[in-house]
Amino acid sequence: MGKKINMRFIRALVVIFLIVFWFYVISTGFMLYFTKHIAGTTPILFGITRSLWKDLHFWLSVIATTVTVFHIIVDWKALTANIRYLIKNQ
């Protein structure tokens, strides 16, 4: 009855999420870095205040970190195989 979970699909989706979420964490991080002289109450992009961008940056990084942990779990076999390969062929 229960359809088998397509792990190949899950792994592919996780990698896309990794790229998307880390892209936004890094972008907002750089934006915050270059606007350090601006007050938190000032809108800096899309009418959103710097203080709210900090919150967005934080929650995006929570999601990106969670996806990274998930990525390590679902690709564990590939990760350990690569490490074994590097050790064997050093």
Ligand code: HEM
């Ligand atoms: C797991 C990854 C990350 C986490 C958990 C994280 C967390 C945070 C948090 C909580 C703040 C807010 C600090 C506050 O309220 O004063 C912050 C600010 C900031 N983050 Fe990140 N961050 C991450 C990745 C990055 C990356 C990749 C960059 C660089 C591209 C970056 C650059 C910054 C900058 C410049 C600020 C503003 C600091 C300030 O205004 O004083 N962060 N980050």
